[in-house]
Amino acid sequence: MPMSPGRRPFGLSLDPLEGESLAGFALRLAHRLHISPHELARLTGLTEQDRLGRARASLSTRLTPAEIKNFAATTRLDPREVRAMTLEPLASRYPPAARSVANVRAGNVYSMHADRWLFPTTARYCPRCLAGDGSDIQHAHGGPWQILWRLPVVFACPRHEVFLEHLCPRCQKPVNFSNRAQLFPRPAASGVHPAHCRTSTVRDTKTGRHDDPCGASLAHDPLHHHRPGPGLLALQRKILRLLRPGGPKQPAQQYFTELILLAGLVMICWPRVQAVGTTRQLAEAVAQHLAIHEGTDSPLYRSTGAPVDAFVCAGLLQVTDRLLAADDLREALAALAPEENRNRSGIPPTRHL
Known part of the structure; x- marks a missing residue:
């Protein structure tokens, strides 16, 4: 050529x-x-x-x-x-x-x-x-x-x-x-x-x-104003290892697929999960981000896109990663799918887009 x-x-x-x-x-x-x-x-x-x-x-x-x-x-x-x-x-x-x-x-x-x-x-x-x-x-x-x-x-x-x-x-x-x-x-x-x-x-x-x-x-x-603590640095190093060439591809694909899907669910259900493994400052930052980015077409719609602000994104991913690492994932996810959600009588269906 x-x-x-x-x-x-x-x-x-x-x-x-x-x-x-x-x-x-x-x-x-x-x-x-x-x-x-x-x-x-x-x-x-x-x-x-x-x-x-x-x-x-x-x-x-x-x-x-x-x-x-x-x-x-x-x-x-x-x-x-x-x-x-x-x-x-x-x-x-x-x-x-x-x-x-x-x-x-x-x-x-x-x-x-x-x-x-x-x-x-x-x-x-x-x-x-x-x-x-x-x-x-x-x-x-x-x-x-x-x-x-x-x-x-x-x-x-x-x-x-x-x-x-x-x-x-x-x-x-x-x-x-x-x-x-x-x-x-x-x-x-x-x-x-x-x-x-x-x-x-x-x-x-x-x-x-x-x-x-x-x-x-x-x-x-x-x-x-904040610096990433040991927990967030450990999570970031884990993610970078999965992205690095040379390791098994399938675990990385599976991890990131599950991480992204579950992060969207966490954002939809926030603040129900805000107490799961994150600091008060990170939880407040995520809550403020979600409040600002509520959908304009419907006040009940919440975007599941990645936050551009790295501090907010770190808090969201830390909560999500700890949910994925739970011994019993079904039990860990129960808080994200309560009975009123399944019956669509508590949160309108638009929140689940």
Whole structure:
């Protein structure tokens, strides 16, 4: 499979960092080459399959063999290194990733937005990881935007023992706020450090034009007032072990399937289960999240999607994991399915969507 005509290797490139996503690598390399992420995507062939000439967000889920070959050749990487920067290697372990990869393979590049347990783009980050490891290259271009940060079940950084963040410390908008359809926010903006916020702060409603990217450093002191305790860190390490290549695939698939299904049931039945194995602060955070995100069509409908706030998500997953670990699962789940629910006389059926 030859490289596309007119495409040649860059004179400079970078080594991928451990666990780095395609979007993160492209941001760092574009910064090193003093070009915009959009220009880098064009030069590496990532825009060829889009009629509008964009680098789609779905590229971080799966690349075609031709896209891998072209990107690897221009960036001087091994094709295996390029594939490792997508979600495809995680598909055998994390079911939402498998569904997203299957959709992209089938050409449904926007259907991944519908999966509520997979972020369309990187939605969380560890400020300490983005600060880099102190080396010259990471000081100049930042640390890795990790592919695992797209998974809601990854809520903390065990290395730095902090919860992941999802807001910019300056503009207070979610990172990648304007980036649900594209691989990068503000892809045409050049000169923005890879570890800085690219979200637009103001939009001119008359002209449709955006201001410059926010530009605030995301390598800041953690915004969360709490730090994950030993129990949550142990849960996060357990989840990361199940996601790691090399282990049995079936236990990981089964665990994440059950975890996600039961987490939805826990959210529907909250606060009936709030006392099950979590702290008061976490329980209050989950309750506040659910109160804010009650459905608008019906006040009795409650979304079962993963909370973006890592602190809230951690509390929810801790309760769910402890239910799954119960000696008698039927007994543990009894509180979530009381008689009035089964008879549909207590909670209306809309709560069970």
